[in-house]
Amino acid sequence: MNIAFSALVIFFLLFPGIIFRIAYLDGPYSRRTVQSSFVDELILSLIPACFIQFIGYLIVENLGVIPVEVDEKLIYQLITGQPAIDFSNIETGLKGFLEYHFLVYVVAFAAGKLIRRIVLDRKLDYKYHFLRIHNEWYYLLTGRFYISDLMSENAGTDVYADVLVETNEGSYLYSGLIKDFFLSKDNGLDRIYFEEIFRRKLEGDLADQSDPMMQNEKVEKWLDSRYYEMPGDIFVIPYSQIKNINVRYLYFKAVEVEIEAGGNSDTDKEIS
Amino acid sequence: MKAPRTKLVRQILSDRKLAREFMGKVMLGARSDESQYIEVDGKKYEILSLRASTSNRKQ
Numbered sequence: 001m002n003i004a005f006s007a008l009v010i011f012f013l014l015f016p017g018i019i020f021r022i023a024y025l026d027g028p029y030s031r032r033t034v035q036s037s038f039v040d041e042l043i044l045s046l047i048p049a050c051f052i053q054f055i056g057y058l059i060v061e062n063l064g065v066i067p068v069e070v071d072e073k074l075i076y077q078l079i080t081g082q083p084a085i086d087f088s089n090i091e092t093g094l095k096g097f098l099e100y101h102f103l104v105y106v107v108a109f110a111a112g113k114l115i116r117r118i119v120l121d122r123k124l125d126y127k128y129h130f131l132r133i134h135n136e137w138y139y140l141l142t143g144r145f146y147i148s149d150l151m152s153e154n155a156g157t158d159v160y161a162d163v164l165v166e167t168n169e170g171s172y173l174y175s176g177l178i179k180d181f182f183l184s185k186d187n188g189l190d191r192i193y194f195e196e197i198f199r200r201k202l203e204g205d206l207a208d209q210s211d212p213m214m215q216n217e218k219v220e221k222w223l224d225s226r227y228y229e230m231p232g233d234i235f236v237i238p239y240s241q242i243k244n245i246n247v248r249y250l251y252f253k254a255v256e257v258e259i260e261a262g263g264n265s266d267t268d269k270e271i272s
Numbered sequence: 273m274k275a276p277r278t279k280l281v282r283q284i285l286s287d288r289k290l291a292r293e294f295m296g297k298v299m300l301g302a303r304s305d306e307s308q309y310i311e312v313d314g315k316k317y318e319i320l321s322l323r324a325s326t327s328n329r330k331q
Contacts, residue, residue, distance in 0.1 A: 028273070142276055143322075156278045160298055160321070175299050177285075178275040196285060196295050224299060229292070250298065252280055252317040255309065 006081040012101060013079075014042055016056075016108035017049025023112025025133060030187075052111070056104045068096025137189045141181050143249040162246040163192070163237055164202065171202035171243070175227070179234060189239040197235040198227040283312060294319075 018041055060070060071093065077085050116133060118124070125131045126144060138144070143157045159178040164171060176197030184190040284294045294310050301308040301319055308319045 138273060142273065144276075156276050158278050158281045159275045176295070177277075177281070179277075180274050182273070196291055198295060198299065224296070227299065248298075248321040250281070250319060250321050252278070253320055255316045255318050 003081055006079055009075075009078045011042075013053055014045055014049040015101075016052040016104045017045030017047070018042070019105050020048040020052060020108040020112040021045045023109045024116045027116075027133070030134060048108070048112075052104060052108050056100065056107070060100060068093060068100060135183070135187050137181065137183060140247060141178055141189075141192070143247075156251070158250040160248045160250055161192070161194075162248075163194075164243040164245075165237060165241050166243055167241075172199055173202050174199050174230075174235070174237060176230075176235065184239075191236055191238045192242075194235045194237065195233065197230045199230055200224075200226045200228065280312060280317065284310065 021041065021044060057070060060068060071089060074085070074089050074093070078090075119131050119133060123144075125133050126139075132139070141159060143159050161176070161178050163174045165174060166172075174194065174197055176194035178192060179195045180193035182190045281294075285291045290310075290312070297308040297310060297319060301321065310317050310319060
């Protein structure tokens with residue numbers, strides 16, 4: 001038996017897993033990388049393929065949806081490439097084999113789409129790594145993966161980032177709110193769009209956080225004088241220029257302000 | 273892909289003065305343990321955050 005024929009049979013058996021994986025991951029900002037090889041896809045599709053084939057086998061054997069009887073011995077011989085195969089068995093079972101696989105491919109595609117919808121709706125990809133649908137940049141820069149129970153899901157979050165950029169004139173720290181981001185062809189990060197961005201030289205780092213300069217500035221105008229506000233609406237930073245990124249996910253808690261009678265001081269109370 | 277934006281921050285950013293104050297407080301909050309607050313339309317909000325960081329793997 002030709003080894004290529006065995007490989008073809010194995011491919012037929014694993015193909016539902018590939019279809020399931022494509023249906024599950026298909027979409028923008030997918031975790032599936034363009035660069036992944038065919039062998040990678042086969043390996044990653046192995047578990048869903050085994051599961052789907054096992055369910056299909058049980059249905060065909062017990063429910064009789066398709067009038068075909070699974071010849072396990074023949075399948076074993078085909079996979080292992082044994083030379084002593086009765087081709088008349090293949091000939092009689094071919095129609096049923098193709099019908100079965102067409103049905104399984106349709107079911108695999110539908111199952112992939114259905115499970116994707118359930119995972120997205122119930123936000124299960126936030127909790128479980130193996131269910132992740134989008135790539136790591138999506139979760140990092142939207143804050144979706146890091147949203148904690150402390151944050152109100154309804155109120156949402158805003159993503160603030162400090163980005164270190166190296167230029168010929170030295171290292172600059174850009175701080176602002178992430179507005180948008182784009183991925184490159186290889187599913188890496190290509191560029192980040194910021195709004196409300198401020199810049200300062202990295203050499204301006206304060207050794208001591210309680211430096212009087214910083215304290216005075218914040219009281220007067222809330223802006224650290226080391227920062228320069230970048231004019232413009234959107235500031236674009238290519239990923240190739242970024243040394244590292246520090247991300248903060250902002251959220252808000254409303255506080256009730258109680259004015260004490262006869263006093264100037266306010267007492268803040270969290271609203272639950 | 274658009275990053276998430278809350279209604280409150282959208283409201284803050286529509287006011288230049290308030291936007292500068294907000295950004296100043298966010299940057300300050302990142303460098304101190306002190307709680308930062310912002311007042312929008314007479315309501316006071318505490319600015320909270322959950323931090324995460326990553327590095328450029330090309331380096």
